[in-house]
Amino acid sequence: MQIEKNQLLRFTTAGSVDDGKSTLIGRLLYDSKSIFEDQLEAIEHTSKKKGHDGVDLALFTDGLRDEREQGITIDVAYRYFTTPKRKFIIADTPGHIQYTRNMVTGASTANAAIVLVDARHGVTEQTRRHSFIASLLQIPHVIVCINKMDLVDFSEKVYDEIVSQFEEFSSKLLVKDIHFIPISALQGDNVVNRSSNMAWYQGAPLLHTLETTHISSDINKVDARFPVQTVLRPQSEEHRDYRGYAGRVSSGIFRVGDEVTVLPSGFTSKIKSMNMGEVQVEEAYGPMSISMTLEDDIDVSRGDMIVRSKNKPRVEQDIDIMLCWLNDQPARPRAKYFIRHTSNEQKAMIKEVVYKININTFERDLVNKELTMNDIARINIRTTKPLLIDSYRQNRNTGSIILVDETTNETVAAGMII
Structure with a gap:
């Protein structure tokens, strides 16, 4: 009965490709004993076929055949596990830049985001991109796991340098609660159990941090x-x-x-x-x-x-939106799309791209305004009929939209109303 009463924490993983996200989740599941015996036997069998000495932890999440053949995660893989203190839903998202749209999907309902950084490479463009998206989506807690510390001899100096790199650019983001944890997902250091190889780190391991992270409701309780x-x-x-x-x-x-x-x-x-x-x-x-x-x-x-009656949303046809372009075809100037907002669907046109975000510097690009896949930009759209909206900062549900191509019915963009 105690488990049924536990709070549910939704968290997403993000980072560059091969930073070890799938291995980290596999380690979390494995060390917290959240894997069924038949699952474990199947993974052990597959690991032996692939020539691994031990269990390939990444196989717990890389469930698609294409992913296993390529050794990467190309879709959002959802996993569920429970500890005596809390229940969890994990969204393991892709690291490749062409799959950033999947990261947006996985992060859209998350209470926390784990951003992985390879200790050998430090902060990369994808680290910045995923952190910026987490900030845009107003995920309240970010846990930066500096992984593969075993490959840099568990160096405190390397860890401190990466923390400084991350803090330098994250000061421009809206995320207020950021934790840093040095880990080795492959060996299990500071994932579930405290590492004996990094006595210099005095913080909690990852699982304890996830179990004690404060969960605040993301549902606006004021605006009916x-x-x-x-x-x-x-x-x-x-x-x-x-x-x-x-x-x-x-x-x-x-x-x-x-x-x-x-x-x-x-x-x-x-x-x-x-x-x-x-x-x-x-x-x-x-x-x-x-x-x-x-x-x-x-x-x-x-x-x-x-x-x-005394608390109404905005009624607008010209709407400013922070948008992530998700489609491999660029946005067509003055083209019409379907806009879906709550239960409403209207035709809409992109009137103007106000600016794009330079993901490396977070500066506004006022010159190059072509929207291509994974671009993040502020745009203005005009709808055929007024929409009933709130800002995303005020209300996630009435402040979010998607754009759909009216000919292919593909979702081409996701946006947050300003």
Whole structure:
């Protein structure tokens, strides 16, 4: 019963290719005894076939056949494990630059990010890129694991130099809580157990840091937002007068009797009832999925939003966004895309690329404004109809968007509303 009550920590791993992310996760699972016997036997068998002396820990996460053949991670691999103190969901993301879009996906719901740095190479462009994305997505905790310390003779000097490198550029980021841990994922130093090879390091090992990291809810509890996904109109004789609005509460708290406004129409009413499945509830909050009825018969449809009358979102057609371009085809000037925001979908056009971010210096590039894969930029878009938005800093759910190519239906960009 104690385990069921444990808090859940979602964390993502990031860093350059071959920094040892998959091996680190394998070590976490292996040393914390979170692997089933049949899994372990299968990995041991595969490791022997590949000619390894011991267990290839990276195989615990590199589950795709293409990844095993190439020896790299090319998709986001999710893993789950539990310790007596906490439950965890790990998103192991790719290191190659062409898979930065997968890192955005894995980091979008994370409470913490582990950024791996190879002790032999120090801070790289991908280290900066992934750290910047973690900052953009407002991940509250970053744990910098300086890996492969065994290959630099567990040198405190090397560790201190890399810490200085990271601190120099991270001072420009929004992340406030940064921990540094010297580790050897391959040998297990400072991963689950404290290292005897680095007595100079007085901090906690990685697992203890993950178990004690404070988890704050990323759901805004103040601004009540209920995007309508569908309208319920039962055909049965018994419920023929029922008109309910179903969806997921994005943020805030709704209570029966609250005065609410339906946007964009602006009509007001009061909440008559709320149901969560078959159960009637008096209050609902994010991320509960509910159906809601109103006291007045108002025309409400998918894409509308029910909000508290005294606390409304912004209603805008020209929207400033910090965006990560995810598609291998560059953005087409003045091209139209679908923009998806909560339950709403509109056509949109990129009006202007205000600037791109130089990932090495974090300076604004006001000259080269072509958006290509993995570029991070501030843009302005125009939508065909107004969107009901909050800033991402204020509300993750109503402050995030994706752009979809209207011809291929591919997601081409993910953005955070400013």
